Amino acid sequence: MSKLSKPVRATVFCGVDVSAATLAVAVQQQDQPIDQRQFANSASGRKSLVAWLRKRKAAARVSLEATGIYSLDLALALDAAEGIEVAVLNPKLANRFAQTLRRSKTDKADAKALAEYSRRMPFVARRAPDRNGLQLRSISQHIDGLTVQHTRELNRLHAAEGSEAAPRCVAQDLKRSLASIHKRIQRLRREAMVLVRQKDGLQQQFNLLTGIPGIAQVTALQLLSELATLPAGMTVRQWVADSGLDPAHQMSGSSGHRPSRISRHGNCHLRHALYMPALVGVAQTDGCK
Numbered sequence: 466m467s468k469l470s471k472p473v474r475a476t477v478f479c480g481v482d483v484s485a486a487t488l489a490v491a492v493q494q495q496d497q498p499i500d501q502r503q504f505a506n507s508a509s510g511r512k513s514l515v516a517w518l519r520k521r522k523a524a525a526r527v528s529l530e531a532t533g534i535y536s537l538d539l540a541l542a543l544d545a546a547e548g549i550e551v552a553v554l555n556p557k558l559a560n561r562f563a564q565t566l567r568r569s570k571t572d573k574a575d576a577k578a579l580a581e582y583s584r585r586m587p588f589v590a591r592r593a594p595d596r597n598g599l600q601l602r603s604i605s606q607h608i609d610g611l612t613v614q615h616t617r618e619l620n621r622l623h624a625a626e627g628s629e630a631a632p633r634c635v636a637q638d639l640k641r642s643l644a645s646i647h648k649r650i651q652r653l654r655r656e657a658m659v660l661v662r663q664k665d666g667l668q669q670q671f672n673l674l675t676g677i678p679g680i681a682q683v684t685a686l687q688l689l690s691e692l693a694t695l696p697a698g699m700t701v702r703q704w705v706a707d708s709g710l711d712p713a714h715q716m717s718g719s720s721g722h723r724p725s726r727i728s729r730h731g732n733c734h735l736r737h738a739l740y741m742p743a744l745v746g747v748a749q750t751d752g753c754k
Contacts, residue, residue: 480579598693605690679745
């Protein structure tokens with residue numbers, strides 16, 4: 466069965482608080498008390514949750530916070546189920562809403578607040594990105610982790626080579642570790658390029674990105690891996706806000722004025738990938754003056 470072909474008025478409002486091991490679930494239904502359950506955050510647990518929601522034989526709206534890999538598989542399972550719409554919320558947005566409803570912070574209280582969000586707030590249903598986009602993002606974020614590890618090992622090597630107390634074997638081991646990490650990063654980048662070439666849309670976007678001054682293959686892969694998983698049809702303002710680059714103004718009364726800064730309430734991987742191209746752009750602009 467496919468997803469609902471047209472919007473259906475939801476009568477079941479659900480919130481899921483996601484953790485590494487469990488899913489705390491709260492359901493609101495008209496003229497019925499709130500029903501709360503807990504499921505394992507595993508393939509079988511997610512399947513049981515979907516079956517439990519579908520037993521109500523009514524359209525359901527589910528809200529959950531974006532918690533990385535812990536929420537991704539749940540969002541994909543819910544999105545694929547007939548009669549269920551899912552919204553993946555920015556954790557800060559969900560927390561601010563929840564603070565107006567609860568005094569204590571527990572998994573059950575968070576789930577109830579998310580169910581209330583599904584009922585009260587404008588609901589933007591999530592649509593799962595394609596498999597290539599998801600795999601590309603997973604590879605890119607793993608490369609980011611290895612790059613951080615490489616930088617740390619490089620700093621340790623610099624310290625070991627500059628210290629008379631550090632034996633030569635430590636520096637040699639660090640050099641082997643650095644070489645291994647470098648090879649792993651290069652192999653993963655090749656795998657990422659295979660995914661890009663397998664899908665015409667990704668290849669076209671990759672070519673457009675590398676055509677921008679200051680953006681080469683490495684940065685283009687970082688940017689594309691994050692952009693490929695975002696919904697189609699986003700406006701420029703939404704793109705900027707999703708990356709956390711939208712301005713945050715701080716003005717109150719006649720004296721409470723502070724310099725505006727970027728909000729940073731968005732995708733940190735995207736901001737990180739844009740940092741060096743932005744420096745290149747600034748340097749090129751200064752050179753043209």
